[in-house]
Amino acid sequence: MKGLFRYLSPFAPDISGACSVLFGLGGMIVICDAGGCTGNTCGFDEPRWYTQKSAVFSAGLRDLDAILGRDDRLLDKIEKALTSFQPHFLALIGTPAPSVIATDYAALCRIGEKRFGLPCIYIDTTGMETYEIGQQKAYRALRPMIQAAPTDQIGQWGATPLDLPGQRDGLCFDQWEDWTMAGGTKQNLVLSPSGLETARYLKERFGIPYDRLRGTCRHQEDRRILIVHQQIYADYVRDCIGTGDVASFFTMDAEYKQTNDIQLDGETEWIQLVKNGDYDVIMGDPMFQQAIPDFSGTYIPLPQFAVSGQMHQADSAEAYEASWRKALWNE
Amino acid sequence: MNAFYTTAADLAAGKKIPAEYDPSAHLIYSSPATLAYNSPGAIGFGVKRAALTIPESVMLLIAPASCGRNSTILSAEEHYRDRMFYLLMNETDLVTSRHLRKITQAVKEIDELCHPKVVILCITCVDALLATDLESICEKTAQETGLILVPSTMYALEREGRKPPMVQVHDTVFSLLKRKPVDPHAVNLLGWFSPIDPESDLFPLLQKAGLTKIRQAAEMKTLDAYQKMGEANFNLILDPEAAYAGEQLYQRLGMPYLEIPRVYAPDRIHHVYQLLAKAVGITIDDDEWYAKGKRKQAELPGGRRIVIGEMCNADPFELAAFLAEQGYVIPEIFSNVISRNLPTIKRLAKLSPETKVYTGISPSMINFQADAHPDLTIGKDAGQWYPNVPCVEWNSEKQPFGYDGFIKLADRIKEVSA
Numbered sequence: 001m002k003g004l005f006r007y008l009s010p011f012a013p014d015i016s017g018a019c020s021v022l023f024g025l026g027g028m029i030v031i032c033d034a035g036g037c038t039g040n041t042c043g044f045d046e047p048r049w050y051t052q053k054s055a056v057f058s059a060g061l062r063d064l065d066a067i068l069g070r071d072d073r074l075l076d077k078i079e080k081a082l083t084s085f086q087p088h089f090l091a092l093i094g095t096p097a098p099s100v101i102a103t104d105y106a107a108l109c110r111i112g113e114k115r116f117g118l119p120c121i122y123i124d125t126t127g128m129e130t131y132e133i134g135q136q137k138a139y140r141a142l143r144p145m146i147q148a149a150p151t152d153q154i155g156q157w158g159a160t161p162l163d164l165p166g167q168r169d170g171l172c173f174d175q176w177e178d179w180t181m182a183g184g185t186k187q188n189l190v191l192s193p194s195g196l197e198t199a200r201y202l203k204e205r206f207g208i209p210y211d212r213l214r215g216t217c218r219h220q221e222d223r224r225i226l227i228v229h230q231q232i233y234a235d236y237v238r239d240c241i242g243t244g245d246v247a248s249f250f251t252m253d254a255e256y257k258q259t260n261d262i263q264l265d266g267e268t269e270w271i272q273l274v275k276n277g278d279y280d281v282i283m284g285d286p287m288f289q290q291a292i293p294d295f296s297g298t299y300i301p302l303p304q305f306a307v308s309g310q311m312h313q314a315d316s317a318e319a320y321e322a323s324w325r326k327a328l329w330n331e
Numbered sequence: 332m333n334a335f336y337t338t339a340a341d342l343a344a345g346k347k348i349p350a351e352y353d354p355s356a357h358l359i360y361s362s363p364a365t366l367a368y369n370s371p372g373a374i375g376f377g378v379k380r381a382a383l384t385i386p387e388s389v390m391l392l393i394a395p396a397s398c399g400r401n402s403t404i405l406s407a408e409e410h411y412r413d414r415m416f417y418l419l420m421n422e423t424d425l426v427t428s429r430h431l432r433k434i435t436q437a438v439k440e441i442d443e444l445c446h447p448k449v450v451i452l453c454i455t456c457v458d459a460l461l462a463t464d465l466e467s468i469c470e471k472t473a474q475e476t477g478l479i480l481v482p483s484t485m486y487a488l489e490r491e492g493r494k495p496p497m498v499q500v501h502d503t504v505f506s507l508l509k510r511k512p513v514d515p516h517a518v519n520l521l522g523w524f525s526p527i528d529p530e531s532d533l534f535p536l537l538q539k540a541g542l543t544k545i546r547q548a549a550e551m552k553t554l555d556a557y558q559k560m561g562e563a564n565f566n567l568i569l570d571p572e573a574a575y576a577g578e579q580l581y582q583r584l585g586m587p588y589l590e591i592p593r594v595y596a597p598d599r600i601h602h603v604y605q606l607l608a609k610a611v612g613i614t615i616d617d618d619e620w621y622a623k624g625k626r627k628q629a630e631l632p633g634g635r636r637i638v639i640g641e642m643c644n645a646d647p648f649e650l651a652a653f654l655a656e657q658g659y660v661i662p663e664i665f666s667n668v669i670s671r672n673l674p675t676i677k678r679l680a681k682l683s684p685e686t687k688v689y690t691g692i693s694p695s696m697i698n699f700q701a702d703a704h705p706d707l708t709i710g711k712d713a714g715q716w717y718p719n720v721p722c723v724e725w726n727s728e729k730q731p732f733g734y735d736g737f738i739k740l741a742d743r744i745k746e747v748s749a
Contacts, residue, residue, distance in 0.1 A: 003430070004437045005417040006444055009403035010396035034456060034487035035359055039370025040400045042361045050363055055697060057358040058369060063488040066460055081358045081694035084332045096395040097488060100425060100460045127397030128421050287403070309404040 001268070007291035008267045011249060012162050012306035014125040016045035017134030017194065018093050019056065020160035021142070023048055024174040028087035028118075030078060032059045032103065033095040037127060044309050045131070047161050055087055066101050071108055075115065082116055088176050089119040089145070091138075099126040119145070131162050131306045132230065132250045135194035143198075148183030148206060155185040155208070157195025162306040163230055164191055166317030189213060192230045193251045212256060215239035219329060226277060228264075228284030229302055231256060237283065237302070237324070247273060250306070267291050283324060286312055300327040334699040340684030342668060343677040352668040352690050355491050359692045364665070364715035367642045368692055370401055371497055374642055374711065375728060376524040377401070378485040379453065380411055381500045384524045385481065385507065387554045388449035389414045391437060393430060398455040398485065416441050425457060435472045442476055448554050449479045449507070459486045481506060494575060501576035504548055510584040511562040517544035519560050521577055521588075522569030525728040526550050532620045532733040536604065540613040561586075565611070569593060569732065571671065595645060595737045596653040597624030604733075617734070624734040627741045633658025635748060638703055638717060640691075640710025641666035643725040644736075647710065648675040655682040662703035663687045665712050691716075707748055721747045 015031065019041050022029050031038045038058035042049045049056070059074055078090065090112055092105050105122035112120040121141040125134045135158065153171040160174070171178050171185060188199045188210035199210035215236045225244035227234040234246040235256055245260040246252075247270075252263040264270050274282065274292045282292075283300040285307040302324055303312035314320035325331045335351045342348070350356040359369065367374040379402055383390055392399045392415065399417050406412040418437050424430035438450050452472075454465055469480035483503040485496050494502075501521065518537065520527060526549045527533060537545055542564075551557035566588040568577045577588035589610055591603050601621045608615040637659050639647045647666045652675055655661050661683050667690050668676070679686060687703075689696065691712055701717050708714045714722030723743045725731075731739055 001433060001436055001440060003419050003421070003424075003433065004440060005419065006441065009406065009412070009415070010399040010417055010419060011403075013395065013397035013400060015397050016400070030358060031361075034490060035354075035369045036456075036485075036487040037397050038359070038361050039366060039368075039373060040397060043363075043366045043370050043373050044401050044404050049361075053362075053697070056361040057694060058361060060355050060357065060359045061488060062355045062491065063459070063486070066488060077356075077358045084695045084697055096397060096420075096425075096455070096457045097460060099422070100457050126422060126425075127395035128419070128425070130396070307403075308407075311404060311407060 002266050005267055008270075008287060012045045012131035013127050014129040014131060014134030014137070015093055015095055015127050016041045016306075017131030017160075017162060018123040018125050018138040019046060019134075020131070020162050021135050021138035021173075022091050023054055023056075024052065025089075025142075025179070026087060026176045027055070027089040027091050028078070028082070028085075029054070029056045029091050029093060030059055030074075031056065031093045031095060032061060032074070032098045034058070034061045034097065037095040045162060045305070047305070047310060047313075055085060057081060061097055066097055069101060071103065075108070075111060078112065079116065082118075087118065089121060090116065091141070092120070092122040094123060094125045096127040099124075099128075130250050132192065132194040135160065135162075135192075136197055139194065139198040142179065143201065145179045146182040147180040149181045150184040151181040153181070153185060155182060155188040155199075155202070157188060157190050157199050158192030158232065159195070160192075163194070163304075164233060164317065165303075165305070165314050165320040168317070183208075187211075190232060192232045193253050196253050196255075212236075217242035223280035224278060225281045225283065226274075226279045227302070228282065228288055229304055230306070231261075240325075241328070245277070245279075281328070283328070300324055332695055332698060334689060335693045335695040336663075336687040336689045338684060339676055339680040339686040339688060342688060343673070343680035343684075348668050348670065348673075351693050351695075353491070354667065354692055358694045360694045360696045362691070362696065362715070364640070364642075364712040365691045367712070373401065373405070374726065377405075378483070378496050378500045379415065380405065380409060381497070381524045382451050382453065382481075382483045382503050383411055383414050384504045384548050385449055385451065385554075386551050386557050387447060388451055388481070389416060389441060389445065389447040390451040390453055390483075391416045391418055391434070391441060392453045392455075393418045393420065393434060393458070394453070394455040394485075395420050395457065413445070420457065425461075428461065428463070431463060431468060434468055435475050438472050438476050438478065438480070442478060447478065449481060451481045451483050451503070453483045453485055455485045456488045459484065459488060479507065498572055498575045501573045502579050505560075505576050505580055507554075507557070508561050508580065508584065509558065510586070511559070513564055514544060514562040515564050516542055517546065517563045518542045519563040519566045520545060520547045520569060521566050521573040523573075523730045524549055525730060527569075527730045527732050528735065528739075531731065531735045532617065536615050536617055536620070536733075540608065540615050542613070565589060567591065567607075592649070593645065593732055593736070594653075595650055595740060596656065597621060597628050597734060597737060599653075600624060600734055600737065620734040624737055627738045628657070631657050631741055631744065634660070635706040636660045636662055636704060638663045638705040638708045638713045638720075639665070640708065640713030640716070642712040643710035644727070644731050645709075645725065645740075646672070646675065648672050648679055650709065651686065652679040652682070655679060655686075661686045662705060663689060665689050665691045665710070665716060667692070707744065709744075723747050
């Protein structure tokens, strides 16, 4: 049945995606929830939260706030919290409860800007979509902050811990200063599908060319291989292998999709794909393996934080890549 | 603005608890030290794992993905992954309530897969706001599947209400219990979702007093064994979170209950046992344990500075008051304050009026300066505020109780301070 997860568990939701983009920017991030969404986002989807101080808050929404639409209380709470520090901006992050009562985030931001004298943005996440949707919305909401200070660094979009393991050098737009140069880069590199929309926007507005992360193939591979990850990293792995099909539970972009690539809609589709695909090798998060106990080929772990969180994380991007290369080719 | 705190003396003297201690009155600061508040399941038991205390049960969480995300990791780490299923909602479900019509079919598919005896249906904030009638869905699904269906809720929106989620789930766990012929030798222990340390003196003392059948839900491996809890003479409530469930069992099944607190001072433990004995009409002969506790108490040197948090198997104020009585200096406590804490805070204030009581979830904690120079911290959160100081986390799932709990805590304090 669509929507039923018997073997798999929920992936990082859009709320986590939005927060992953905003996390290091020095803003005041207010998740409009009762507390649970904030706990899930910070505690399970944001590894930086354990090592870096950041201003993530739960709105502490209660039943009567939701029933009576007491948005004024939220603004009062924000005003009080703002006496403790001075953020670059205020970001309101949506969750399921405000989506039920149709909270008017745009109006709250307009009032907030006037009342607090701060740039206010909102990300109308619902907790019902996957993380990359929240990332896209966050990138979109941050566009007004883009400046065009020239830089020699390459812009890297869609490079959060939910997408790829390890820290990356260069301009990842995970610091406030990066956004002052977003329009001034000479080249943009897209590391996950959530970064594509912004890369295209920057090409249109500033003429900055972009490409996706690409790999080089040095192997002859005859096995039938399926790679399951976020689309851009899966494409990169396919480049390195020189062959393979790509599947993803997350958004796939038509520009990079090849004939046999498939966007998965749920675990039933995943089980069917493996059953009918006749693959020799599957590379994917260890969690996906739970749903295909009958698969008799080789399963190579290719973990993604947005799927299994910290459970299978490598220490660095290099260690991560070395691990799947070793499993595939014994390199 | 500095991190907000109130001294024990001011809290003891004040007529009203400052709003800063009320989580619904301000934004809630999110730091690793507050994870247990924002995501109760992160440390120990949240609603999902707690409800699965019902033996031979599985849970179907009907919710947006964001409500179940922590279970992706926790259920694997805490070995209940095979008992969790998810019916994920989308926006169309929200508008049309289509998800509710899928539940029966989902339960059938789960039944085909693992044949559970009990299926717990759990809904969250969105269905609370939609006023979903989960009881009738359970009834209909039970009729169609022949399984036992248990409604359960995880309404974070009601955290400071009459039935916060963790209070409600205690009631859920006992909702299947039926009254059996009363066995005067049987008693149920209510309080936590994990068992009490089997080495606790509570067991031999109750047994010696004639209460030979001591049961805890967490130890019941089968539904039949769980149902035997229905023969208890009375329920003994060891943590206030379970008091509502105790009251419901009294209302529904006529099972009487008694509430006793978990305390750490040997004199107080002795007092609690004697009060219990008097209330039940039994004799609790704890002289030997009491003497053991007093001997251990004499070994605690005092003098050192201890910061205490709320993420531990103790009431932080009770523990602070006891340790202050013991000659320790308590510069800081991290805890919310509710009216139930005030008598203990008054006790603490007499000995340590300058103790600063911070609430970890206050937005002002973004400016917290760790400058109390403790020699030791107790509680996982206190350890996170002072990461370079030796910490007795004291939050294992095996619940300490009685003299044995105190003796083990004292040993840990000595060990970590050494």
